[in-house]
Amino acid sequence: MKEINKKIVSLAMLGDIEAFEEIFRAYADYVFNIALRITQHREDAQEITQNVFITIHHKLKDFRQDSSLKTWIYRITVNMTMNYLKKEKKFKNKTVGYEHFENVADCHLSESFQQKEHYQNIVDQLLKVLTPDQRACIILRNIEGFSYQEIAKSLGIDINAVRSRIKRARWKLMALKEKGVLNEL
Amino acid sequence: MNCKNIQDKILTDYLDGAMTEKQSNLMEEHIIHCAECRAFEAAARKTVAEPFEHALLEKTPDAVWLNIKESIEQGPQKNVSPLIKLIESWKQIFTFSFPRYVLASAALVFLIAVFIMPVLRGNQIKIAQEQNEDLMYFESILLVEDFNDNSNGYETDIEQYFL
Numbered sequence: 001m002k003e004i005n006k007k008i009v010s011l012a013m014l015g016d017i018e019a020f021e022e023i024f025r026a027y028a029d030y031v032f033n034i035a036l037r038i039t040q041h042r043e044d045a046q047e048i049t050q051n052v053f054i055t056i057h058h059k060l061k062d063f064r065q066d067s068s069l070k071t072w073i074y075r076i077t078v079n080m081t082m083n084y085l086k087k088e089k090k091f092k093n094k095t096v097g098y099e100h101f102e103n104v105a106d107c108h109l110s111e112s113f114q115q116k117e118h119y120q121n122i123v124d125q126l127l128k129v130l131t132p133d134q135r136a137c138i139i140l141r142n143i144e145g146f147s148y149q150e151i152a153k154s155l156g157i158d159i160n161a162v163r164s165r166i167k168r169a170r171w172k173l174m175a176l177k178e179k180g181v182l183n184e185l
Numbered sequence: 186m187n188c189k190n191i192q193d194k195i196l197t198d199y200l201d202g203a204m205t206e207k208q209s210n211l212m213e214e215h216i217i218h219c220a221e222c223r224a225f226e227a228a229a230r231k232t233v234a235e236p237f238e239h240a241l242l243e244k245t246p247d248a249v250w251l252n253i254k255e256s257i258e259q260g261p262q263k264n265v266s267p268l269i270k271l272i273e274s275w276k277q278i279f280t281f282s283f284p285r286y287v288l289a290s291a292a293l294v295f296l297i298a299v300f301i302m303p304v305l306r307g308n309q310i311k312i313a314q315e316q317n318e319d320l321m322y323f324e325s326i327l328l329v330e331d332f333n334d335n336s337n338g339y340e341t342d343i344e345q346y347f348l
Contacts, residue, residue, distance in 0.1 A: 017257065024250055032245040046249055053253045119239030126236060141201060142237035148203055163197050170196040170233040177232045 006065055013060050020060075024053055027070070030144070031077045037127055037139050038081045048084050052077050074144070074154040078136050085132055126173055134169035137162055188222055191215055195226050200234055 004026050011019035031052050036045035055076055063072060123143075127135050140146040140154060148166075152159040191212065198204045199212050216222050 017254070020257070021250070021254075024253065028245040028249065029242055032249070033242055036243060046246060049245060049249050050252050050256070053249075054256050057253075057257055119236055120241045122236045123240045126233075138237075142234065143240045148201070166201075167193055167197050170200075170229070173233050174196070174229065177228060 004069055009060075009063070009065060009069060012057075013063070020057060023056070023069075027073050028053070031073065034074070034077050034136075034139055034144070035081050037124075037143070038078070038132055038135050039085060040124065040128060044084065044088075048077070048081050051084075052080050055080065071150060071153050074140070074146075075156065078140075078155055082132060082136070129172060129176065130169050134165050134172075137165040138169050141166060188219060191219070191222050192225050192229075195222070195229055196233065199226075200229060 004023055008019045008022050012023055028049060032045055032049045035048040035052070036042060039045055039048065052073070056073060059076075063069070127138065130138060136155060137151055140151045141148075146154065148159050148162045151162045155162070194204075194212060195216075199209070204212065216226055
């Protein structure tokens with residue numbers, strides 16, 4: 001991730017569009033990927049990314065420069081994604097059952113993918129069976145490499161709640177493995 | 186140790202490297218001697234950790250920035266002059282990022298120096314002046330007494346008569 005210095009943030013706070021574009025270029029892919037993985041839907045992720053950066057642009061004047069810009073942006077992203085799912089009532093529909101997972105996994109096994117695409121598909125399937133709350137924790141931990149403390153800050157929850165969500169999510173994945181659903185792993 | 190608790194820990198702090206060295210050593214000791222937990226740890230790594238190591242980062246579609254820019258430009262425009270840009274650049278060179286509490290402490294010291302110290306100093310001067318006045322008063326009393334003592338002279342009757 002490209003480092004954003006305080007000069008860029010200060011200029012963006014003053015309304016400089018070029019400075020704001022630099023912030024966008026540094027974080028857009030991460031915001032888009034978090035939204036994409038939580039919603040599992042490309043168009044939704046695109047809309048959320050737009051809304052996240054418009055919100056950041058409006059709220060940037062309130063941002064305290066001594067705190068982490070990355071954590072602040074991630075927090076806005078996760079909150080807006082969760083709110084989007086709740087608002088669109090897509091919360092339940094986005095968590096698929098074991099049966100659906102099994103079908104997708106079977107289809108996947110019959111297809112020929114390159115190694116990276118193969119793993120990408122597995123990641124998508126793994127995330128699909130989790131609740132959005134669990135998904136957010138797993139994405140920030142396993143993909144973004146956040147510590148439990150950073151996840152807690154980004155989601156605005158207690159560190160033990162983070163631990164608990166990660167534990168439940170992984171037990172769920174282990175249960176799928178046990179059932180033989182995740183044979184390809 | 187209870188294997189269920191160990192497996193809970195394997196799925197969280199142990200896999201995520203969030204344990205202290207001592208805790209990690211205790212876990213490893215158990216895993217080495219417990220076949221069930223050893224198998225669980227291997228399966229956990231393969232199922233819940235490894236697949237995510239290969240996750241791809243998708244590029245954000247170009248349309249996203251164009252839409253954001255359009256939305257921003259529809260709002261109130263702020264043009265930042267080159268002078269402000271230059272000032273911001275210089276600020277970066279001469280500004281040190283102090284933690285907030287250090288600034289607060291510095292502000293407190295400054296306030297003490299500017300407002301409280303002169304008051305204390307004024308009090309000290311006042312006290313010194315009062316002490317000086319007291320000293321002068323006592324000196325004057327002593328001098329008067331000395332004078333009276335001297336004026337007592339020889340305490341003869343004729344002297345008392347004229348006084």
